[in-house]
Amino acid sequence: MLKAEHITKQYQIPGGGHTVFDAVSDVSIELGDGGVAAIVGESGSGKSTLARVLSYVERPDGGRVFLDGLEVSACRRKELRAVRGKVQLVMQNALGSLDPHQSVGSILEEPLRLLFHMGAEERKQRCLELLDMARLERDTLRRRPDELSGGQQKRLCIARALAAQPQHIIFDESFSGLDVTLKKQVLDFLKELQTELQISFLVITHDLDTAMYMAGTIHVMRRGKIIETLEHPRSFSDFQEPYSQELVKAVRSKRRALQ
Ligand SMILES: Nc1ncnc2c1ncn2[C@@H]1O[C@H](COP(=O)(O)OP(=O)(O)OP(=O)(O)O)[C@@H](O)[C@H]1O
Numbered sequence: 001m002l003k004a005e006h007i008t009k010q011y012q013i014p015g016g017g018h019t020v021f022d023a024v025s026d027v028s029i030e031l032g033d034g035g036v037a038a039i040v041g042e043s044g045s046g047k048s049t050l051a052r053v054l055s056y057v058e059r060p061d062g063g064r065v066f067l068d069g070l071e072v073s074a075c076r077r078k079e080l081r082a083v084r085g086k087v088q089l090v091m092q093n094a095l096g097s098l099d100p101h102q103s104v105g106s107i108l109e110e111p112l113r114l115l116f117h118m119g120a121e122e123r124k125q126r127c128l129e130l131l132d133m134a135r136l137e138r139d140t141l142r143r144r145p146d147e148l149s150g151g152q153q154k155r156l157c158i159a160r161a162l163a164a165q166p167q168h169i170i171f172d173e174s175f176s177g178l179d180v181t182l183k184k185q186v187l188d189f190l191k192e193l194q195t196e197l198q199i200s201f202l203v204i205t206h207d208l209d210t211a212m213y214m215a216g217t218i219h220v221m222r223r224g225k226i227i228e229t230l231e232h233p234r235s236f237s238d239f240q241e242p243y244s245q246e247l248v249k250a251v252r253s254k255r256r257a258l259q
């Protein structure tokens with residue numbers, strides 16, 4: 001269970017001297033083991049900042065983050081080693097987050113060596129399993145990331161996240177930049193994977209449609225705060241907050257534009 005209590009994260013206002021603002025303000029959220037949740041909100045609402053705090057890439061300025069009862073937000077670097085890899089963050093820019101000089105094989109082998117100290121033969125075997133899980137051809141192993149399609153690059157990022165044997169994977173706008181058909185393929189693949197592995201997924205998106213398609217629990221975020229949380233919404237009309245209704249309108253107009 002990943003649990004955040006009263007998280008606040010501040011940044012300096014650009015050009016504002018030492019004046020700070022709350023990018024995330026008093027957010028509490030719980031991610032159970034298994035299941036899919038989503039955070040939806042427009043650009044700048046604090047979603048990525050919260051994702052970085054939840055995956056202990058950044059420390060909060062206020063509040064606490066717990067993983068299975070361990071207060072990770074208070075852990076020193078050395079203490080974090082025990083839980084390294086348990087929360088994985090998959091970013092929007094797949095290619096940018098992959099080393100272009102490394103082969104797919106060495107990208108996948110790195111976490112296996114660092115986290116599990118696997119020997120060469122075991123690593124090779126595990127890499128093949130990871131490719132299978134991510135529905136990538138086995139001969140992908142020798143290729144470089146820039147030789148893969150956009151969809152394959154996303155799958156590689158997912159395979160790399162899976163290499164760490166995580167309990168939670170946070171997908172931060174990981175599906176934007178894909179065309180409609182490819183996006184649906186990736187989302188369907190993730191749903192299958194989640195059912196198969198029972199890892200908890202947190203999907204971060206500005207698109208309410210994606211959130212509804214993927215998640216059982218939907219948190220709506222605005223100006224650093226979670227303003228509405230719905231469990232298993234059946235339709236857009238379940239959303240009550242006026243801002244959530246604005247997101248609904250955005251989905252409807254996007255659907256009209258695609259017709
Ligand atoms: N490292 C940083 N330093 C200073 N300000 C930052 C930093 N990271 C984010 N911010 C600011 O914090 C606010 C929230 O940004 P964040 O990226 O978390 O929003 P978001 O909802 O993920 O947006 P998007 O959907 O565009 O990625 C924004 O005003 C952003 O400019």
